[in-house]
Amino acid sequence: MLPEVLPGAQLPVKRHPATLGEALRYFFRENVTQVEAIYQESEFGGDGDEMMKRMIRDMMFMCPLRALSSAWAQHDLPAFMYVFDFSYGLAKIIGLGDFHGSELPFVFRNWLEFIKPIDPFHSPRHMADIISCKWTSFAYALDPNGGVDESRWPPGCEDINREFSDWPRFHATQRLFYDLKGRPEVHEILADLWLKGCNGYNRCTQDNRFPDDLFPRDPKCNLWDELASTLHWVHEGAFAAGKKNQGELQETASKIRLQRGGQAASEALRVASASLQRILSSVEEETNSYFDIGAVALSLCCAARAEGASEGIAGRWRELRVASHWQHHLSRLCDTTWCYWIRELLPVLLEELRGTSLVSALPWLFAAFAAPLEALVPEGRARDALLVELRKALEVGIMQPLCAKIEEDLRLLAHATMQANKDALPLAPPEEALVLLRLRPLRLTVTDVVDLKDQVELRLSRHFYDLAALAPQDAEAYARMRSVALQRYGLDLLDGGLPAGSLAQGLDVIDVMRNVHLLATQYCYSLHQQFFTQASNQGEAKIRTITVEHLAASIRVHGYGVINTARAPKPGDGAEGRRAHHVVAEFLADESVKSRLLADKQWMQGRSCYTWARGVESAKVIRRLGAGRDG
Numbered sequence: 001m002l003p004e005v006l007p008g009a010q011l012p013v014k015r016h017p018a019t020l021g022e023a024l025r026y027f028f029r030e031n032v033t034q035v036e037a038i039y040q041e042s043e044f045g046g047d048g049d050e051m052m053k054r055m056i057r058d059m060m061f062m063c064p065l066r067a068l069s070s071a072w073a074q075h076d077l078p079a080f081m082y083v084f085d086f087s088y089g090l091a092k093i094i095g096l097g098d099f100h101g102s103e104l105p106f107v108f109r110n111w112l113e114f115i116k117p118i119d120p121f122h123s124p125r126h127m128a129d130i131i132s133c134k135w136t137s138f139a140y141a142l143d144p145n146g147g148v149d150e151s152r153w154p155p156g157c158e159d160i161n162r163e164f165s166d167w168p169r170f171h172a173t174q175r176l177f178y179d180l181k182g183r184p185e186v187h188e189i190l191a192d193l194w195l196k197g198c199n200g201y202n203r204c205t206q207d208n209r210f211p212d213d214l215f216p217r218d219p220k221c222n223l224w225d226e227l228a229s230t231l232h233w234v235h236e237g238a239f240a241a242g243k244k245n246q247g248e249l250q251e252t253a254s255k256i257r258l259q260r261g262g263q264a265a266s267e268a269l270r271v272a273s274a275s276l277q278r279i280l281s282s283v284e285e286e287t288n289s290y291f292d293i294g295a296v297a298l299s300l301c302c303a304a305r306a307e308g309a310s311e312g313i314a315g316r317w318r319e320l321r322v323a324s325h326w327q328h329h330l331s332r333l334c335d336t337t338w339c340y341w342i343r344e345l346l347p348v349l350l351e352e353l354r355g356t357s358l359v360s361a362l363p364w365l366f367a368a369f370a371a372p373l374e375a376l377v378p379e380g381r382a383r384d385a386l387l388v389e390l391r392k393a394l395e396v397g398i399m400q401p402l403c404a405k406i407e408e409d410l411r412l413l414a415h416a417t418m419q420a421n422k423d424a425l426p427l428a429p430p431e432e433a434l435v436l437l438r439l440r441p442l443r444l445t446v447t448d449v450v451d452l453k454d455q456v457e458l459r460l461s462r463h464f465y466d467l468a469a470l471a472p473q474d475a476e477a478y479a480r481m482r483s484v485a486l487q488r489y490g491l492d493l494l495d496g497g498l499p500a501g502s503l504a505q506g507l508d509v510i511d512v513m514r515n516v517h518l519l520a521t522q523y524c525y526s527l528h529q530q531f532f533t534q535a536s537n538q539g540e541a542k543i544r545t546i547t548v549e550h551l552a553a554s555i556r557v558h559g560y561g562v563i564n565t566a567r568a569p570k571p572g573d574g575a576e577g578r579r580a581h582h583v584v585a586e587f588l589a590d591e592s593v594k595s596r597l598l599a600d601k602q603w604m605q606g607r608s609c610y611t612w613a614r615g616v617e618s619a620k621v622i623r624r625l626g627a628g629r630d631g
Helices: 018-038 048-074 104-108 124-141 158-163 218-228 233-258 263-281 284-301 312-324 326-333 337-353 357-370 381-418 431-437 452-470 472-489 509-514 516-522 548-558 573-589 591-604 612-623
Strands: 081-084 176-180 185-188 523-526 531-534 545-547
Touching: 018 048, 018 218, 048 081, 048 218, 104 124, 124 158, 124 176, 337 357, 337 381, 357 381, 357 431, 381 431, 381 452, 381 472, 431 452, 431 472, 452 472, 509 516, 509 548, 516 523, 545 548, 573 591, 591 612
Parallel strands: 081 176
Antiparallel strands: 176 185, 523 531, 531 545
């Protein structure tokens, strides 16, 4: 990136030593002596590339980290500083060491199979175990060590937290940081080049001098803290370059007035070239002044050419100026906040759009009419009113016709299927409906997004539920329509859970319970087929039946509570019931009845069914016994 910022710079610095001095003078100007006193080439063995890398590392990452941790520590906020120290093996290949964000694969445990271990202590999975446990412990207890209570440590991290050294908290008086590597260690930020003595954390080595400077010493960070408040490199550089170019332009203009062509033309070209280089390296706000300078230079250089204002070099320069501000021009051309003043046309546009091949442009149309929600009316009642208006237009213009079209297609298909009429089957679903269902969600605001497919599923599910509740006998037809909707449109309609009904299922369970006395006198129960059937002597044209399945489905419709209100208790009901049971028990215990039943049981052995003739014979035998005193 250096050649793009500093015109004429050449890399690597080891082959082009002059580049280092030019870069320092370009960026630091009057502070270059102060920088060279702190960052000396001798510390880096004369390697200017390593020196520049360390300067960028200290300025952008390490020293701001020290400042932030110190600020937290001064306010008694817990701060835990670390330096990631894991070799990917890329330093000797492409000169890439521990780069920014290189610990993220170990945090999320992805891409580990692409990281080759350098030695056993640099196993990627071993490193991932350490980092993931430290991060998880911090999430559990706001302490990467997991806290004092081991029972609250994250599961599976007990061995990691016990084995490796404790991660200390950063304090203003004892600035300790964690060295995250195969076997983590604790170090302290040192003030100067010499070691401050051996303590419980630092080994007796000089670990803040290249190439073992895990963390820059204080003089380096103090330098960047001091320069941060005074350096405005881009602004000052652009201003100085502009003044210089302006002076050269004035000088060149005076020369051209005296004599055209020759040396004056080359001077103008040089100024235009310098302006172009500044345009490529400056921020957007400063490019206009450089374009003006270049335009004047080119006009002076090409004054003798017979070219139009939009032709030749001048025309290309204008095109370059427009292209360099393409974001501004594109934003201006795509600004649709004016749609707020013509929003009454949106329903008309939706009606015209529906049924045409342009229906796929619906997201862009709504994006245009929703633009005022963020730029023109970002808050207040006007915004809420506009949002309601847009949703109403979408509901009336798109949602209701789309749901009606899909429901009509499903009904025609279900009706033709039930009638076994192949000629009446719709050949294919409406193309307009398929296009609308495939559209991406419509974005009105950051938090208001409308998914057409989701809304259609919601509306049809609710509509089919209401219709099935009103007419339970049509529940099977709506179930078939839901299945067809999934096959033809990909719509996953919800089953309302209502039990299916049929006109041939007879009385409702509530009617049966209200007239339980009629059930006892007019209906007979079939033990073999498990249903009630109306007696044939009632004089009705049709015989009603009540099945167990019908009663169960009816109970699911009304709820189990109707069973408790089947019949209100009356005085004496309990005594009458016990007396009836007693009579039945005495009848079955009678020796004559019991002997006949035992004879029938023995007769049934070896036979598959109890015949009608045998039943009539047994009934005659029991009737001959006569009635007792209790009836």
